[in-house]
Amino acid sequence: MMKVCIVIPTLNELQGLKEIASKIKSEWYDRIIILDGGSVDGTIEYAKNAGYDVVIQKRPGVRMAYIECQEYLKENIIITFSPDGNSVVESIPFLVDEIKKGYDMVIASRYKGNAKSYDDTFITGIANATFSFLISLFGYRYTDAMVMFRAYRREVPNKLKLNIERSNVYEKYIGRYVSWEPLMSIRAAKAKLKISEIPSDEPIRIDEEHGRGMLPTSRINHYRAGLACLFQLFEEILFWKF
Numbered sequence: 729m730m731k732v733c734i735v736i737p738t739l740n741e742l743q744g745l746k747e748i749a750s751k752i753k754s755e756w757y758d759r760i761i762i763l764d765g766g767s768v769d770g771t772i773e774y775a776k777n778a779g780y781d782v783v784i785q786k787r788p789g790v791r792m793a794y795i796e797c798q799e800y801l802k803e804n805i806i807i808t809f810s811p812d813g814n815s816v817v818e819s820i821p822f823l824v825d826e827i828k829k830g831y832d833m834v835i836a837s838r839y840k841g842n843a844k845s846y847d848d849t850f851i852t853g854i855a856n857a858t859f860s861f862l863i864s865l866f867g868y869r870y871t872d873a874m875v876m877f878r879a880y881r882r883e884v885p886n887k888l889k890l891n892i893e894r895s896n897v898y899e900k901y902i903g904r905y906v907s908w909e910p911l912m913s914i915r916a917a918k919a920k921l922k923i924s925e926i927p928s929d930e931p932i933r934i935d936e937e938h939g940r941g942m943l944p945t946s947r948i949n950h951y952r953a954g955l956a957c958l959f960q961l962f963e964e965i966l967f968w969k970f
Contacts (some may be wrong), residue, residue, distance in 0.1 A: 731758040732824055733803035736811050737790050737876075739765040742774055744811040744934040749778065751817045756824070758803055763793050790907035795891050807879045808909075813934035814847055815877040822926050823879035832921040833880040833912070836928035837872035843927035859957060863910060866917040871925055873913035874957075880912070888915040906956040914964050 734757045738745065749760070762775040762782045775782050783800055785793035794808075805827050809815050819836050826834040838845040839860075845853065856874050863873040885891050890908050916923055 730805055730824075730828060731803040732805045732807065733757065733759045733761060733801055734807045734809050734820070735761045735763055735794075735797060735801075736780075736809050737763045737765070737793055738767055738771050738775075738811055740767045740769040740771060741811045742767070742769045742771045744813055745771055745774060747934060748811050748813060748815075748817060749780075752820065756820045757807075761797065761800060763797050765790075765793060791911075794885070794908055798885060798891055801882055804882055805879055806882055808876050810876050813932065814930050816928050816931065819877070819926065819928040822928075826924045826926060827879050827881065829924075830922060831924040832884055833916050833923050834878060835870070835872055835875060835913075835923075835925045836877040837870075837925040838875055838928065838930040840871040840925050841927035843929050845930040846932050847930050859910065859961070862961060863913050863917070866914050867920065868913075868917035868923050870913060870917075874910055875930070876907065876909055877928065878909070878912075884912070884916070884921070887921075888912060888919060890915070906960055910957050910960060911964065914961070 734752065736745075736749070745762075752760070760780040762772070762780045763785060764772055764775070764782060765785050765788070772782055772784075781800070783793075783797050785796050787793075787796070805824055807820060807823060809820075815836070823834050823836060837843060838848075839857070845856075848856070856872065860870045860873040864870045885908075888911075890912060
C-alpha cells in the first residue's frame with residue numbers, strides 16, 4: 729500500500745497553517761512534514777502541537793530546504809503543498825490517485841481545463857504562461873510547469889539529480905532563491921517520465937495580517953523571481969544533459 733507524505737514549506741505562515749492544514753483530512757496522508765525556514769511567529773510551535781513533524785532548514789531558499797528534507801522522506805508519494813491559501817486541499821486525493829495509476833509526477837495545474845488562478849496579476853499570468861511554454865519545449869506540453877502544488881514518487885528527485893547542489897551565484901546576485909519546481913518540470917520532460925496534470929484552482933493567498941484579501945497579496949518579488957527562473961532555464965539548456 730502506497731504511503732503519502734505532505735511536505736509544507738513555511739516561513740512565518742501561522743495564519744495560513746491554522747486556516748488550511750486543519751482542512752486536510754487524515755485519510756489523505758500518512759505524515760505531514762513542516763519544512764520551516766526559521767519562523768518566529770509561532771508556526772513551529774503550532775505545527776508541533778498539531779502532531780506534524782518539523783524539519784528546520786539550515787540554508788536559504790526552498791530548493792535547499794527540499795534537498796535537506798530528502799533524508800527524512802520514507803513514504804512512496806510526496807506532495808508539496810503551499811500553506812498560504814494558494815493550494816486547494818480537496819485536490820490532494822486526486823493527485824494521489826493519479827500517481828497510483830502509474831504516473832511519476834502529477835501537477836495541480838492552475839490553467840488546465842476550467843481551473844483558474846485567482847492570485848495571478850496580469851504580469852504573473854503572462855510570466856507563468858511564458859515559462860510553461862518554454863519548459864514545454866523540453867518534451868512535455870505543460871499547462872502549468874511552475875506551480876509548487878504537485879505530487880511525485882519519492883525516487884524522482886534522485887533520478888533527476890535535483891539533490892545535487894549547483895551554483896547559486898546568480899541567485900545571490902539577483903537576491904532571490906528559486907525553488908526546484910521549474911527544474912523538476914524540465915528534467916522530468918527530458919527524462920521522459922510519466923507526467924500528468926489535473927485542474928486545480930489557485931485561490932487568493934492569505935494575508936498574514938488581514939486574512940484573505942480582496943486582491944492578490946504576496947511577499948514574493950516576482951521580477952526577481954522571474955529573472956532567477958530565467959537564469960535557471962538558460963543554465964539547464966547550456967550546461968545540463970540528462
